Amino acid sequence: MLENPISTLYPINEIFQTIQGEGVFTGVPAIFIRLQGCPVGCPWCDTQHTWEQRESDQVEATEVVEKQQPSSNWASMTADEMVKLIEAKGYTAKHVVITGGEPAMFNLIPLGQALEQKGYQLQIETSGTFAIQVTPSTWVTVSPKLDMPGGYLVRPDCMKRANEIKYPVAMQKHIEQFDKLLKACPPRAEAIIALQPISQRPRATELAIKVCIERNWRLSAQLHKYLKIE
Known part of the structure; x- marks a missing residue:
């Protein structure tokens, strides 16, 4: 049964069309819907402006479409409103990435x-620290975040649901931590595993x-960073 998209509100930081720069869908034109709010606290996060959902930062929906500069401003929108907005913009991409x-x-x-x-x-991109509530055909990319300041643990059910596991690495200890996670929370056999160098550092990339x-x-x-696009 179709749930009512009118009654569910989402805090939207940003909506824009670009090229997916990470993981399995690298190079695919995509519409990104960035949600506001995250307590995980990854030190290298490049969207720290999305962490806090403050009432004082709430704006009209038109102000979060194709932002010119990153900001903590967010708008409350329903699924129906987002679909109408995407159609009104005339975006050509048919791949939608829900991120944060x-x-x-x-x-x-x-x-x-x-x-x-x-x-x-x-497609959704998640840290794997919250229960995943998506449709059966949604492509789930889990980017496990271990020992982060927020103290959240990667959930076994998230690892099992993942179609793709994209793990950020900078040094050998991260590989060792990832090996422990894969042993404790094994993914499905057909899940794709990818390593992503943190911040394009040469040492991380070589590893x-x-x-x-x-x-x-x-x-x-992270092709989009090399191309200097969002």
């Missing part, structure tokens, strides 16, 4: 249903390439 912040803090089923009814393919070749994993190089 931490999108799994919210029930994404109504949003997924509303988008899929219009022919969009849905990620080396381990990906050794284990037949994939490399996620």
Whole structure:
């Protein structure tokens, strides 16, 4: 049964069209819907402006579409309103990425249903620290965040639901931590595993390439940062 997309409100930091720069869908035109709010606290996070959801930062929906500068401003929107806005903008991409912040803090089923009814393919990017509420056909990218300041643990059910596990690395200890996670919370056999160098540091990139070749994993190089696009 279709859930009511009108009654579910989402805090939207930003909506824009670009090229997906990470993971399996690298190079695919995509519409990004960035949600506001995340308590995980990753030190290297490049969207720290999405962490706090302050009432004083709430704005009209028109102010979060194709922002010129990152900000903590957010708008409250329903799934139906987002679909209408995307259609009004005339975006050509059919791949929609729900990111954040931490999108799994919210029930994404109504949003997924509303988008899929219009022919969009849905992907979410999550830290794996909150229960994932999405439609069955949603592509789930879990980017596990271990030992972060927020103190949240990666959930076994999130690892099992993941279609893709994209792990950020900078040094050997991160590989060791990831190995422990894979043993404690094994993913499904067909899940794609990728390593993503943190901040394009040469040492991190060299390590990620080396381990990906050794284990037949994939490399996620954050193409959008090399191209200097959002």
